[in-house]
Amino acid sequence: MGQDLSPTARLSVLVVDDDPAIGRIFRDLIAGEDVHVDVAMDLASARERIRKPDVIDVLFLDLNLPDGSGEDFLDPMREIRPDTMIVIITGNATVDSAVRLMKRGVEDYLIKPFKPSQVKALLDLARRSRRAREESRVFRRKALPEDAPKLIGMTPEMEGVVEVAQRVAREDCTVLIQGESGTGKEVLARLIHSLSQRRSGPFVTVDCGAISRSLIESELYGHERGAFTGAVVRKEGMLAQADTGTVFLDEIAEVPLDIQPTLLRVLEEKKIRRVGGTDFREINVRIIAATNRDLEKEVDAGRFRLDLFYRLNVVTVTLPPLRLRKDDIPLLVDHFFKKYNGRIGTRTVTGVAREAMFMLLRYDWPGNVRELEHILERALLVGRQPEIVLDDLPPSLMAAVERKTRPVETTIKPLPDMEKEAILRALKDARGDTALAADNLKLDRSTLYRRLKKMGLTPRDFKG
Numbered sequence: 001m002g003q004d005l006s007p008t009a010r011l012s013v014l015v016v017d018d019d020p021a022i023g024r025i026f027r028d029l030i031a032g033e034d035v036h037v038d039v040a041m042d043l044a045s046a047r048e049r050i051r052k053p054d055v056i057d058v059l060f061l062d063l064n065l066p067d068g069s070g071e072d073f074l075d076p077m078r079e080i081r082p083d084t085m086i087v088i089i090t091g092n093a094t095v096d097s098a099v100r101l102m103k104r105g106v107e108d109y110l111i112k113p114f115k116p117s118q119v120k121a122l123l124d125l126a127r128r129s130r131r132a133r134e135e136s137r138v139f140r141r142k143a144l145p146e147d148a149p150k151l152i153g154m155t156p157e158m159e160g161v162v163e164v165a166q167r168v169a170r171e172d173c174t175v176l177i178q179g180e181s182g183t184g185k186e187v188l189a190r191l192i193h194s195l196s197q198r199r200s201g202p203f204v205t206v207d208c209g210a211i212s213r214s215l216i217e218s219e220l221y222g223h224e225r226g227a228f229t230g231a232v233v234r235k236e237g238m239l240a241q242a243d244t245g246t247v248f249l250d251e252i253a254e255v256p257l258d259i260q261p262t263l264l265r266v267l268e269e270k271k272i273r274r275v276g277g278t279d280f281r282e283i284n285v286r287i288i289a290a291t292n293r294d295l296e297k298e299v300d301a302g303r304f305r306l307d308l309f310y311r312l313n314v315v316t317v318t319l320p321p322l323r324l325r326k327d328d329i330p331l332l333v334d335h336f337f338k339k340y341n342g343r344i345g346t347r348t349v350t351g352v353a354r355e356a357m358f359m360l361l362r363y364d365w366p367g368n369v370r371e372l373e374h375i376l377e378r379a380l381l382v383g384r385q386p387e388i389v390l391d392d393l394p395p396s397l398m399a400a401v402e403r404k405t406r407p408v409e410t411t412i413k414p415l416p417d418m419e420k421e422a423i424l425r426a427l428k429d430a431r432g433d434t435a436l437a438a439d440n441l442k443l444d445r446s447t448l449y450r451r452l453k454k455m456g457l458t459p460r461d462f463k464g
Contacts, residue, residue, distance in 0.1 A: 227276025
C-alpha cells in the first residue's frame with residue numbers, strides 16, 4: 001500500500017471558526033501530530049478553501065459564523081468533499097441538534113472547552129477512515145479461512161457485509177452491528193474477531209438484555225469480596241476475562257442509562273474498576289456492540305446517551321433481514337442440513353421438495369435466519385420422508401403464507417354512504433365552517449346545506 005494508508009500519515013485539517021484563539025488552540029493541541037492546519041474565519045473563506053484541489057481530511061466547523069450558519073455549509077461541503085470527516089464545534093450541544101446534524105453527515109462534535117485527548121481521538125478516527133477508503137478502492141473479497149465463522153449468503157447485501165467485516169477486522173476500532181433479531185449479529189462479531197490480530201485471544205459474549213439490572217455492573221466489571229450480599233469471593237468481570245481479545249456486547253440498548261457512563265469510560269480509557277473496589281485496572285480489549293433497535297431513536301427518547309452512541313458508532317455494519325435476501329435461503333438450507341443431518345432425528349435428508357422450498361421462499365421470516373434454522377430442526381425431527389415436504393413445515397408458517405397470497409377482498413360502499421362520509425369529514429376538518437367545507441368539497445354552500453338537512457344535521461354539530 002502507499003504512504004496514505006499509514007496510520008501515521010500526514011493529515012490535513014480545516015478549522016472554520018471566527019475566534020482566532022480557536023485556530024491557535026488547534027495548532028497547539030496537535031503540535032507534533034504530523035497534521036497540517038488551515039484556519040478560515042468565515043464561510044466565504046471556507047468555501048474558497050474547499051474548492052482548492054488538495055486534500056482535507058477533517059473539517060472542524062463552528063455553527064455561529066459572521067456571514068451565516070455553519071449548518072448551511074454542510075450541503076456544499078458534502079457535495080464538493082464527500083470523504084471529509086466533519087466535526088461540529090459548539091458551546092452547548094443538545095441531543096436534538098446533535099442528532100439532526102448527524103443525520104446530515106456530521107460524524108462527531110466537540111463541546112468547548114475541549115480536551116487534547118478528544119481532538120487526538122478524532123484525528124485517529126480520520127486516519128482510519130482514510131485508510132479504509134484507500135483500501136476499498138483496491139479491495140477484492142478473499143476466501144475466508146476454513147475455520148472462520150460463516151456468514152452464509154451470496155446476495156450483494158451479504159457480499160457487502162463480509163467485505164466490510166474483512167476490512168474492519170484489520171483495524172482495532174469499535175464496531176456497532178445493527179440488525180433485527182436473528183440476522184446473525186453474533187456470527188458477524190465472531191467473524192471480525194477471527195480475522196483480527198486478536199484472534200488468539202478470548203471472545204466473550206455479554207448478553208446485556210439477559211443480565212438483571214442489579215447484577216450488570218458486577219458481571220461486566222467484577223466485584224470485590226463483600227461488595228454486596230452474596231459476594232463471598234472476588235470475581236473477575238467479563239471485560240477482564242476478554243483481556244487481549246474481543247468483548248461482544250449484545251443488545252447494548254438494554255444497558256440501563258445510569259450504567260452507560262461506566263461503559264463510556266471503558267471505551268475512552270480502557271480501564272475498569274470492580275464493584276466495591278477503589279483501584280482502576282487497565283484492560284486491552286476490542287469492543288463490538290450489537291443492537292436490534294434504532295439507537296438514534298433511543299437517544300431522541302432519552303434512553304441512550306449521545307456520547308456513548310458516538311463512541312460505539314465508529315464503524316457501523318448493518319445486517320439485512322432475511323426477507324430482503326431470499327435468494328440466500330437455498331444456501332442457508334444447505335448449510336443447516338450439513339450442520340444437523342445425522343445429528344437430529346432418525347433420517348438423513350437429501351433436500352427440500354419443490355413445493356416446500358416455494359413456501360420457504362414465500363414466507364417473510366420475522367425471526368430471520370434463527371427462525372429458519374429452528375424450522376429446519378423441527379422438520380428433521382417430525383418428518384419421515386427423504387425430503388422436507390409441506391407437512392414437515394409448521395402450520396403457522398403455512399397460514400402466514402396463505403394470508404399473504406390470498407386475494408384481498410374489497411367492499412365497494414354505496415355512493416350515498418361515500419358522499420355522507422366525505423361531507424362529515426370536511427365539516428369536522430373545517431370545525432363547522434360551511435364556507436370552507438363547501439369550498440373543499442367543491443360544492444355550492446346552498447347544496448351543502450340541503451344535504452346536511454337531508455342527513456338531519458346542522459353546522460353547529462361540528463363546531464369545536
